[in-house]
Amino acid sequence: MRTARTIAVGTAVLLALGLTGCAVDEGGTGSPAAAESAAPQKMNQKLHDALPDAIKKAGSITAVNNGSFPPYTIVDGAGSLEGATADISVAIGEILGVKIEHATVDGLASVLGGMDAGRYDLDMGPVGDFKERQAQATFIDWVQEFVVFAVAKGNPQKITDLDSACGKKVAVMASGSAEKVIKTQADKCVTDGKPAVEVQSYKDQPSSILAVQSGRADAFFSSQAPLTYFVEQSDGALELAGTGQKNGFDDLHQGALVPMDSPLVDVMLGAFQELFDNGTYADIMKAHGLEGNMVDAPGINLGVS
Incomplete structure (x- = not known):
């Protein structure tokens, strides 16, 4: 079964927060509602062929995140990833014909440092896209946030x-x-x-x-x-x-990020566009209650402030 999940939360996160009233996915298979929202994707041969040779040979992309950011990313005690980002990662991996494997580090500085050092190929995000950060990485934006x-x-x-x-x-x-x-x-x-x-x-x-x-x-x-x-x-x-206000921000775009000049920029943009075109993006976002954060189309470095 696919790894899509809706409100399933890792047990370790629940213990850390002391929260109640949510469903725990002990089996690791995700809720039926989320699983049904994201049909398996067909591999796009053109996008697969555009992947760097090292990724094609390994059959995987090494992604990184900086911890739980629900409902996008929920990292449990064993390091497994759930949430909307996990579901989108699975779908994009299917489109590219590779597996996207996730590692967790502390903080965005560690994400950027690890990508600069070549340990990670990308961060699926969503990470806030700002001009100053565009000097450190390239963003493929797929979310609007407040x-x-x-x-x-x-x-x-x-x-x-x-x-x-x-x-x-x-x-x-x-x-x-x-x-x-x-x-x-x-x-x-x-x-x-x-x-x-x-x-x-x-x-x-x-x-x-x-x-x-x-x-x-x-x-x-x-x-x-x-x-x-x-x-x-x-x-x-x-x-x-403080809802319904700017609170120090203009339009806030968030997205995946890759090292500057990475050959994955156009590949990831193409994969995201396919998810937008075939409705999978909308299905996943709605399954996680993120209708208000959807954008009309993915884009490169949309942050302007």
Whole structure:
């Protein structure tokens, strides 16, 4: 059976978060709804032939991720990957006629460093696409995202936007775009005569959201899709805040990334385009509740800020 999954969550992630009310896929086969949403793909011979010889010989592409980013990536204690990104990886691997194998590292810096060193061929993402990052890697964008806050139920600290975060303890993922924005806001708070934001940087999403659940942080500032997931799984303990606003970001594109000048750029763009054209992309995104994050077409380096 295919590895597509809908709301299945790795047991290790559940233990780390202390969440309740979600289905655990102990068999590793995924939920029927997600499995049915992504039919097996036919290999595209032209795209397969365009792969680097080393990849064709190995029969696999080595991908990397920087930990759980549900519902896109959910990494369990054994290192296996679930979520929308995992499902798309399977489908793209079928189109290319190779297997996409995943490794997990801590932080985006390790992802970029590992790709520069030739240890990894790509990161399926989605990773935030910004001009400054385009100097380090090439993005194949397939998601539009928004950045909001996850707070305790009732929003006791009344965090509704960046300005209201002054003097509050805000968790972010280390080295991410949200960390940069919240640190800029911390400086702005001081300039405006207000207490600075106390920025808490964590290595992954589960650690960040756990900081809010345990009271160590007042909010977690991150992408709306994973925060929506965590709120839904919190059994009423969390809610979203600051929705429907820019929150320091313009249009935010996210995608897969490959080393600059990689021969995989056009290959991956072609594979994504095939998933868009045949409806598989939409099926997978909808199966994971990501309708609001879909884009009309994949593109290269769409980030403009």
